Amino acid sequence: MTLFELALKKSQILTPKPVCKICFKTIKCRSLLTFFSTRPSLCQECFRSLNYSFSHSTLNGYKIMSLAEYKPPLSKLLIQYKENRDVELAPIFLSYYSGFLHWKYFGFSVVLVPSSPQKMKEREFDHLELIFKYLNLPILKILTKKDGQEQKKTSAAQRRLVYQKINITRGDTVTGKKILLVDDVITTGSTLKACLNLLKKYRPKKIEILTLMNASPLKEYEK
Numbered sequence: 001m002t003l004f005e006l007a008l009k010k011s012q013i014l015t016p017k018p019v020c021k022i023c024f025k026t027i028k029c030r031s032l033l034t035f036f037s038t039r040p041s042l043c044q045e046c047f048r049s050l051n052y053s054f055s056h057s058t059l060n061g062y063k064i065m066s067l068a069e070y071k072p073p074l075s076k077l078l079i080q081y082k083e084n085r086d087v088e089l090a091p092i093f094l095s096y097y098s099g100f101l102h103w104k105y106f107g108f109s110v111v112l113v114p115s116s117p118q119k120m121k122e123r124e125f126d127h128l129e130l131i132f133k134y135l136n137l138p139i140l141k142i143l144t145k146k147d148g149q150e151q152k153k154t155s156a157a158q159r160r161l162v163y164q165k166i167n168i169t170r171g172d173t174v175t176g177k178k179i180l181l182v183d184d185v186i187t188t189g190s191t192l193k194a195c196l197n198l199l200k201k202y203r204p205k206k207i208e209i210l211t212l213m214n215a216s217p218l219k220e221y222e223k
């Protein structure tokens, strides 16, 4: 064995092959998809099973891009991640697209849609921060939410109350900046609208929205 072969063997032992977070099989780096992903977190078979299909819409005139429809298996994985606190799943959501999204939104600062303190305490982590940190863009944690009723249990009229529950601190940090507002799922758009209204007051240069999933594809949220 040459010195080179010995060094290669040693490096292979020291850096174990990545394992798919869904099926636990070793990820083989054999395609362009995995080649450009520095630390692939899921295998190509599982990646295909997640059925990513980008969709575009607008909300009060602001561009929204969603990576997939809200349906299993991706929706189930999100519930497993959020409700069962399976933090190991965090890197799978942006998946092989993290690099592409980094360049698409290069120059933007990320603003996370806030969770209530009660939810944060239950989960012990900010689920959006762990997902969207893979964009590798600066994150501004300036929106906060007060505790209150679970949104899914409330009527449309009560959902409007979300406006009163979200607050902004250090809003001037967005002035003149390009802002990417991110959330996991867009359903009615009411939470995102409340966030947009707060951000707009501080005159950012631009706002775009990115959501992981879209619960009503091709819907217009203008009304």
Ligand SMILES: [Zn+2]
Pocket (backbone or CB within 6 Å): 020, 021, 022, 023, 024, 025, 042, 043, 044, 045, 046, 047
């Ligand atoms: Zn897999």
